[in-house]
Amino acid sequence: MQPLKIEPTTSSFAVDLDIEKGEFRFSGESRPENAPRFFEPILSWLNAFKEMKAKENNDYNLKVIFNFDYFNSTSTKYIVDIAKLLKTIDDLPHVEVKTEWHYKEIDEDIEESGRELIDWTNLDIKLIPYN
């Protein structure tokens, strides 16, 4: 399965999903002009990844890093969907997912969104503030 890499724009975030490295990164600002066109391929890729891992027996450790500056209301919906999907991947018998939610120490909005994501999806997320 090929990795997924999407370059950032002024209104959409960077995506770097590297299976070999065992690291998925989402970083930047999210208010894409066409949210379904931007997010649906990401969700499809994650679903295909999940199906692939479900068939494998070897142990796999995955680190997921979220580092958003801002996301609009529709992006929030898709980020929740990504988190829900990551939870189902974490529930696979041979897969362990460690998720980090990075946020500027002074950004209460992004911090609160991270807490909501933990509360709403039961995904184990470590909140990591930075200066």
Next chain:
Amino acid sequence: MHLSNEYLNVFSGRYDLIYKNICLIKHDAITDILIDLKKSLDIDYGLKKKIYSIVNELLENTMIHQNDEEDEVEIVILKSEDCYRIITFNIISIDQSFELLEYSSNINSLTNHELKAQYKEKLLYGEINQKGTIGVGMELIRLKSNNKLLISTEESEDKRIIIIDVKLDTL
């Protein structure tokens, strides 16, 4: 096109105008406004972020519901000692104005707890609509501003103008 003059007269003397822009309702124009605001608003980070979010949701909402690609939106930001007001003006159809007034009336009638519950419900279980959105923009604006949305209409040259006025307290 100045849709705002009559409405803004009410605030004269009590508020300072700190931002004003009139543009076609397009994604690139929204980007330009947001970049502009990031550079020009020299205020507390948290407040700036709230204004950024409210402006984006208001303009995206206008863009999603516009009838004509040549429609313009006017956005104004006012400041007083204890609050900001973020106000948009754009032309709208009569049917849409009724829909918006009804929707905002519902949002304004909810307690904060009910509003958060509605917002969470839509995010967790809602479906993306035909316009490619989840339809919680107004809920988010109300939550971020922590004030009821003031929505009114004016008639001008056989057109209906919708005015969305969001008050954001600073104290």
